[in-house]
Amino acid sequence: MNEKKGGYKFNEIEKKWQQFWEHNKTFKADDNDKSKPKYYVLDMFPYPSAQGLHVGHPEGYTASDIVSRFKRMKGFNILHPMGWDAFGLPAEQYAIQTGTHPAETTSKNIDGMRRQIKSLGFSYDWDREVNTTDPNYYKWTQWVFLRMFNSWFDEKQRKAKPIEELPIPEGLIETEKQKYIDDHRLAYESEMPVNWCPALGAVLANEEVAGGVSERGGHPVIRKPMRQWLLRITEYAERLLEDLAEVDWPEPIKEMQRNWIGKSIGAEVDFKIETSPSHRDNEILATEDTEDTEDTEIKDKIRVFTTRPDTLFGATYMVLAPEHPLVDCITTNDKRDEVKKYREEAARKSDLDRTDLAKEKTGVFTGAYAINPVNEEKIPIWLSDYVLISYGTGAIMAVPAHDDRDFEFAKKFSLAIIQVVEPPDAQQQEQVKQGKLCFTGDGTAINSGQFTGLQTADFKEKITNWLEQKGLGKKAINYKLRDWLFSRQRYWGEPIPVVHCDKCGIVSLPESALPLRLPDVRDYTPPQTGEPPLSKATEWLKTTCPQCGGAAKRETNTMPQWAGSCWYYLRYIDPNNNGRCCDLAKEKYWMPVDLYIGGAEHAVLHLLYARFWHKFLFDLGYVSTKEPFKKLINQGMILGEDGQKMSKSRGNVINPDKVVADYGADSMRLYEMFMGPLEAVKPWSMQGLEGLERFLQRVWRLVIDEETGAPAGSVKDADANEQTTRLLHQTIKKVGGDIETFNFNTAISAMMILTNHLAKQAVAPKCVLEPFILILSPFAPHIAEELWQKLGHSKSLAYENWPKFDPELVKEAEVELAIQVNGKIKDKIIVSAQADDEEIKQKALACVKVIAALAGKQPKKVIVIKSRLVNIVV
RNA sequence: GCCGAAGUGGCGGAACUGGCAGACGCGCAGGAUUCAAAAUCCUGUCCUGGCAACAGGGUGAGGGUUCAAUUCCCUCCUUCGGCACCA
Structure with a gap:
C-alpha cells in the first residue's frame, strides 16, 4: 500500500465512484429516449450460490461492461441489466439438511453476490434487477406455461395458435373431443419412462444425465415410468434449425445446436409381416403412431425409418425396439418366453447399463418374418435394444453391409450380409465384398435390381419416388430432438399452475389466479415414492376446480430451473409491469438483445430452450422478433494457477473478494481482459x-x-x-x-x-x-x-x-522496410510513406548488404510490398 | 467412434487480406536509486555458435503450393470442449 498522500488508493476511489454511480443512477436506462439508437447488452444471469462469485463470472461481466460503457460513449441508449436465476437444487438440499426455507438462503446469497458484483463497478441499471423466485416474476413464467398449455401447433402455417382455434374432427363424443384437445396442447402430460435419480430424489432431463449418471453429483440414474409434463419443442425443430442462419453466433455453437436438433432426411418404408396362423391368436389394437388415420389400420406391416433407402436391397433382417407395440402380435409361440425375458431385461436396464453394454450387442429372434418390399425376400424380425423406441418408428431395416451397428449385430448372430454399395476406393471394394468390412459411405449401387449402377444420392431420390408410387413408403424427416421434459419432483421451483379435477381432467388456472405461490412447508424431503415434496403440502393441495367448482387437487410437480431463464431478458425490459410480462412497445424498442455474453456450457440447453419460448411468444404476438439474441459471445473458462479447473478440493480457487481488496476492481477487470482472447480457456x-x-x-x-x-x-x-x-x-x-x-x-x-x-x-x-x-x-x-x-x-x-x-x-510519415534476398532478410531501409515502388526498388538494390548478398548476380524479379518489404529473387 | 476448437519463447499471449515471428504483460539477469529493503526507473532476454559484427535454426510432426506460409492444401500426433447405438 502506498503511504504517499496522493498515491493511487484504489480502495477509496472505487468505493467513492460506486457510490456516486448508485446515488446518481448514472446507468439508468431510459425507455423513452428516442433520440439515440438503442443497444441491449445482456449477461447470462448467475445462480446465487453460497460460495458467491467465482473469478469466471467477472470475465464475461467485464467484457459486456466494456462494450456497454463504450457504446454509451458512442451515443447509444444502453440497456445493461443484471438479475438472479435463483431456483435450483443447492438451496433445496440445504433446506432438506437444515430446515431453512430456500427463500431465506436464496435471499441471503443474492445479497452476498450483489455486493460482490457491485464491488466490480459494472454499469448495470440496478432498478431492473429480476429474481426468478420472486412471485411477481414467476407469475409470468407460469403465465407463459399457461399460454403453452392453451395453445396448439398448426403444422400447415408452422406456428402456434390458441387452443380455441384448433379444428376438431367431426363426430367425436365429449371425452374424445377432450382427449383430442389435450393431445394437441404444447404443454402436455404423459406417462413416460424418465431418468429417475434415487440419490437426488429427482427426475432428470436427458440433458442432465451424462453417461448413465447425473450431471450434478454423478449419482446413478435408472429408467422409471412416471406422469410428466412435456413441452412440444419438437414442433419447432425445423424453425429452430432454420433461424440459426439469422443469428450472429459462433459457428461451433450453431453446429452444436444443429447436432442437437439432429435432422435426418430419409424415407419411411413399410415391410409386410409374413403371417402364419400361429401368431394370429393375439390381435393388437393399433400401432403407436396415430398421426395418420391410415396408420391405425396397419396391423400387418412394420414401418421403418431409414436415411439410406438406397440400401433396401441389402436389408437382410429387421430389428424392433424392445418396447415396440407390434412385438406381442408378431412373436411366434415358441419364441414367446425368450422375447418376454428380453423385454423385461431391457426395461430394467438403467441408462448406465445401456451405455456400458453398448460394446456388446444383444438381441432375440421373434420367430417372425417380414417381406422386403423391393425384392420380396423373406427376412427375420429381431428385437434389440440398440433400436430406440423414441426415435423414428422404433423399428429399422438392417443393412449389415452398410451400417456399423447392423454389421456388428449380424456378425454376432450370424445373419446374412449382402453388399449393395460399391465403394469408390479399390482397397475397400475387396474387403467389403468378402464381408470383412462395413462400408457406410456413398458409392455405386450393385445387386439392386433395376437400380444397379446408380450413385447413392441419385438412387435415394429415385427409390423414394418409386416407393411412393407403389404405396410402399414415402420421404420422411426425423429429428433427434425430443420433447422437453418440463416437470421436476422438487419443491424449489415454479409451481405448475393447473389443477386435477375428477370431472374435468386437467384444468388450467385463470390468469387472475397467478402467481400460484409456493406454499410454506416444514418438510422439504421428497417422499420415497418419487412423488414431489409438494404432495406433502396437504392444505395447499386441496383446491377447487376453476371450471366446475368441485373439489380438485393442485399439480405437485414444479418447473425445471431452465424455465425462469427462458424469458428473463424480456422482463428486464419492463420489470415491474403487473399487467403483462412485458409491455409491447417497450419490447419493440429494446429487442432483440444486441449482445449476449455467457459461458459455452449453455450452448445447447439454455439457448435452445430460450429460443423455443421466444418463437412461441412470437407466434402469439407477444414479441416482435423471431430470435431473441442477435449476437452471442462465449467467454472461456478461467483455470487455477496450476492450469487445472478451479475447485475447492484442489485448493486452487481464486477469491474475487480478495483480489478486489488487494489489487482493486480496476486491476481485476483489466487483468481478466488482458489474460488472452475472451473465448479462450486460460490459467490465472x-x-x-x-x-x-x-x-x-x-x-x-x-x-x-x-x-x-x-x-x-x-x-x-x-x-x-x-x-x-x-x-x-x-x-x-x-x-x-x-x-x-x-x-x-x-x-x-x-x-x-x-x-x-x-x-x-x-x-x-x-x-x-x-x-x-x-x-x-x-x-x-x-x-x-x-x-x-x-x-x-x-x-x-x-x-x-x-x-x-x-x-x-494515424499514418506514419516514414516506414521501415525489410529487404530480402531470396526470402532471407539482409537489410532494412527507411523510406517515406509516399515512396513509389520504383524508388523503393532502387533504394533496396543500392544497399551494401544487398549488393554483397547478390554477389554480382542479376535479380530475376523484385517484389515490392508497400510499407512491408522488398524481396529480391535471383 | 463422430462433430467442433486449439497447438507459437521459461509463462500468458501478439502477428492486418500470404509479407520483418515473438507486440504487450509476467518471469529472469544486470544496472541506477537506497544505510538497507520495498517501490520506482534504465538495459538485456526465442534457440545454437561467437567478445562482437555476424552466421545458422525456429510457430506440434511430415509433405505440398508460393518470390514469400504461424496464416492456404494434404497426411499424422497431442490437448481441450460437445455428442454418443438417433437407423
Missing part, C-alpha cells in the same frame, strides 16, 4: 494480475503528483509533439476497433504502449491525457473517473463522447 496468474496493477499505478503517476495528489507538474495545456499525437490517434483507433471485435487483450496492450511512451516525455499534454483517460474508462472506470475529475471535470465521464481519431494523423 497472480503475478500477471500484479502487472496490471503496476500499469494503473503508472497511469496514475502520469497524471497525478503522488506527493500532493494534485495533477503533476508535467501535465500542461500544451500541444503534443507529432510522434505523440500520432501514437494517440493510433491508440484511439486500435482500442475502439478492438472493442468492436472483442479483442480486449490487444486493446489494453495498445494503451500500455501509449502509457510507456508518455512516461518518457517531459510534458504530458492534457489534449493527450484526456482522450486517453476516456478510452481507458470502459476497462478501468473508477480510476478513469477519478483522474477525469482531478483534471477539472465536474461531470462523470460515462456520457462523454468517445474520442475520434483522425485517419490522417
Whole structure:
C-alpha cells in the first residue's frame, strides 16, 4: 500500500465512484429516449450460490461492461441489466439438511453476490434487477406455461395458435373431443419412462444425465415410468434449425445446436409381416403412431425409418425396439418366453447399463418374418435394444453391409450380409465384398435390381419416388430432438399452475389466479415414492376446480430451473409491469438483445430452450422478433494457477473478494481482459494480475503528483509533439476497433504502449491525457473517473463522447522496410510513406548488404510490398 | 467412434487480406536509486555458435503450393470442449 498522500488508493476511489454511480443512477436506462439508437447488452444471469462469485463470472461481466460503457460513449441508449436465476437444487438440499426455507438462503446469497458484483463497478441499471423466485416474476413464467398449455401447433402455417382455434374432427363424443384437445396442447402430460435419480430424489432431463449418471453429483440414474409434463419443442425443430442462419453466433455453437436438433432426411418404408396362423391368436389394437388415420389400420406391416433407402436391397433382417407395440402380435409361440425375458431385461436396464453394454450387442429372434418390399425376400424380425423406441418408428431395416451397428449385430448372430454399395476406393471394394468390412459411405449401387449402377444420392431420390408410387413408403424427416421434459419432483421451483379435477381432467388456472405461490412447508424431503415434496403440502393441495367448482387437487410437480431463464431478458425490459410480462412497445424498442455474453456450457440447453419460448411468444404476438439474441459471445473458462479447473478440493480457487481488496476492481477487470482472447480457456496468474496493477499505478503517476495528489507538474495545456499525437490517434483507433471485435487483450496492450511512451516525455499534454483517460474508462472506470475529475471535470465521464481519431494523423510519415534476398532478410531501409515502388526498388538494390548478398548476380524479379518489404529473387 | 476448437519463447499471449515471428504483460539477469529493503526507473532476454559484427535454426510432426506460409492444401500426433447405438 502506498503511504504517499496522493498515491493511487484504489480502495477509496472505487468505493467513492460506486457510490456516486448508485446515488446518481448514472446507468439508468431510459425507455423513452428516442433520440439515440438503442443497444441491449445482456449477461447470462448467475445462480446465487453460497460460495458467491467465482473469478469466471467477472470475465464475461467485464467484457459486456466494456462494450456497454463504450457504446454509451458512442451515443447509444444502453440497456445493461443484471438479475438472479435463483431456483435450483443447492438451496433445496440445504433446506432438506437444515430446515431453512430456500427463500431465506436464496435471499441471503443474492445479497452476498450483489455486493460482490457491485464491488466490480459494472454499469448495470440496478432498478431492473429480476429474481426468478420472486412471485411477481414467476407469475409470468407460469403465465407463459399457461399460454403453452392453451395453445396448439398448426403444422400447415408452422406456428402456434390458441387452443380455441384448433379444428376438431367431426363426430367425436365429449371425452374424445377432450382427449383430442389435450393431445394437441404444447404443454402436455404423459406417462413416460424418465431418468429417475434415487440419490437426488429427482427426475432428470436427458440433458442432465451424462453417461448413465447425473450431471450434478454423478449419482446413478435408472429408467422409471412416471406422469410428466412435456413441452412440444419438437414442433419447432425445423424453425429452430432454420433461424440459426439469422443469428450472429459462433459457428461451433450453431453446429452444436444443429447436432442437437439432429435432422435426418430419409424415407419411411413399410415391410409386410409374413403371417402364419400361429401368431394370429393375439390381435393388437393399433400401432403407436396415430398421426395418420391410415396408420391405425396397419396391423400387418412394420414401418421403418431409414436415411439410406438406397440400401433396401441389402436389408437382410429387421430389428424392433424392445418396447415396440407390434412385438406381442408378431412373436411366434415358441419364441414367446425368450422375447418376454428380453423385454423385461431391457426395461430394467438403467441408462448406465445401456451405455456400458453398448460394446456388446444383444438381441432375440421373434420367430417372425417380414417381406422386403423391393425384392420380396423373406427376412427375420429381431428385437434389440440398440433400436430406440423414441426415435423414428422404433423399428429399422438392417443393412449389415452398410451400417456399423447392423454389421456388428449380424456378425454376432450370424445373419446374412449382402453388399449393395460399391465403394469408390479399390482397397475397400475387396474387403467389403468378402464381408470383412462395413462400408457406410456413398458409392455405386450393385445387386439392386433395376437400380444397379446408380450413385447413392441419385438412387435415394429415385427409390423414394418409386416407393411412393407403389404405396410402399414415402420421404420422411426425423429429428433427434425430443420433447422437453418440463416437470421436476422438487419443491424449489415454479409451481405448475393447473389443477386435477375428477370431472374435468386437467384444468388450467385463470390468469387472475397467478402467481400460484409456493406454499410454506416444514418438510422439504421428497417422499420415497418419487412423488414431489409438494404432495406433502396437504392444505395447499386441496383446491377447487376453476371450471366446475368441485373439489380438485393442485399439480405437485414444479418447473425445471431452465424455465425462469427462458424469458428473463424480456422482463428486464419492463420489470415491474403487473399487467403483462412485458409491455409491447417497450419490447419493440429494446429487442432483440444486441449482445449476449455467457459461458459455452449453455450452448445447447439454455439457448435452445430460450429460443423455443421466444418463437412461441412470437407466434402469439407477444414479441416482435423471431430470435431473441442477435449476437452471442462465449467467454472461456478461467483455470487455477496450476492450469487445472478451479475447485475447492484442489485448493486452487481464486477469491474475487480478495483480489478486489488487494489489487482493486480496476486491476481485476483489466487483468481478466488482458489474460488472452475472451473465448479462450486460460490459467490465472497472480503475478500477471500484479502487472496490471503496476500499469494503473503508472497511469496514475502520469497524471497525478503522488506527493500532493494534485495533477503533476508535467501535465500542461500544451500541444503534443507529432510522434505523440500520432501514437494517440493510433491508440484511439486500435482500442475502439478492438472493442468492436472483442479483442480486449490487444486493446489494453495498445494503451500500455501509449502509457510507456508518455512516461518518457517531459510534458504530458492534457489534449493527450484526456482522450486517453476516456478510452481507458470502459476497462478501468473508477480510476478513469477519478483522474477525469482531478483534471477539472465536474461531470462523470460515462456520457462523454468517445474520442475520434483522425485517419490522417494515424499514418506514419516514414516506414521501415525489410529487404530480402531470396526470402532471407539482409537489410532494412527507411523510406517515406509516399515512396513509389520504383524508388523503393532502387533504394533496396543500392544497399551494401544487398549488393554483397547478390554477389554480382542479376535479380530475376523484385517484389515490392508497400510499407512491408522488398524481396529480391535471383 | 463422430462433430467442433486449439497447438507459437521459461509463462500468458501478439502477428492486418500470404509479407520483418515473438507486440504487450509476467518471469529472469544486470544496472541506477537506497544505510538497507520495498517501490520506482534504465538495459538485456526465442534457440545454437561467437567478445562482437555476424552466421545458422525456429510457430506440434511430415509433405505440398508460393518470390514469400504461424496464416492456404494434404497426411499424422497431442490437448481441450460437445455428442454418443438417433437407423
